Amino acid sequence: MKLAEALSQRADAVRRVEQLRTRVTHSARFHEGEEPAEDAVALLAESEEVLAELQDLIRRINRTNSAAEIGADGTLTDALARRDVLRMHHAVLTSAADAASGRAEHGFGRQMRSELRMLSALPVAELRQRADGVARDLRDLDVRVQRANWEVDLLD
Template sequence: MKLAEALVLRADAARRVEQLRARVVGSARHQEGEAPAEDAAALLAEADLALDELESLIRRINRTNAATTIDRGTTLTDALARRDVLRLRHALVTSAADAASGRDQRGGMRQLRSELAMLSALPVPALRARADELAREIRQTDIAIQRTNWEADLLE
């Protein structure tokens, strides 16, 4: 099985666990004299099996990510961390540029000469350029990760 397939199975297993959790909660109590909609104990046992499957997939995916290298010898785990931080950095720079430009803020323009003018404390064009560069890096990193996910075999 390829790593990408295991990632899809992991997402499906996580969704299944969440659905079972909701069903258990909905069936955990019922009115006296009424039968519950579903057998909560059976659902709980089913969820427990689904969680065991999820744990096994997560372990195998993590082991594969740590052992698999992508561009220039970087491990897949390192690339995932890099992509996560690039996304956070992009969000920070974009938010800073938006705030400095007055986007989505009231009072960006003054109505009267007696009102105080709002000035940007940051260079908006440079921040926008940096955000574009970060977006490019995110795309390149994500492409390398996705390519590796479809090429790498899942470890036991």
């Protein structure tokens, strides 16, 4: 099995656990004289099976990510850490540019000439340019990670 397939199965298992949790909580109590919509005990047992499968998948995915070398990016774990940091960096830069340009104020700008002007403490154009560069790096890295996901076999 390829890593990408395991990642898809992991996402399905997480969704399944969440659905089962919701169904268990809705069936955990019922009125006297009525039947519950579903058997909460059976749903709990099913959720425990799915959780065990999920744990195994996560363990295998993590082991594979730590062992799979993808060139200059290091291991997949290294690349995923870099991708997470690039996402945060992009968010910081765009938030700073938005705040400095006044986009975050939502119409609370200067109304009269006698009011004090708001000045930018940051160079907006430079921040947006830097954010564009980070976004480009993020896209490039994401392509390499996705390629590796379809090329790397899942370890046991």
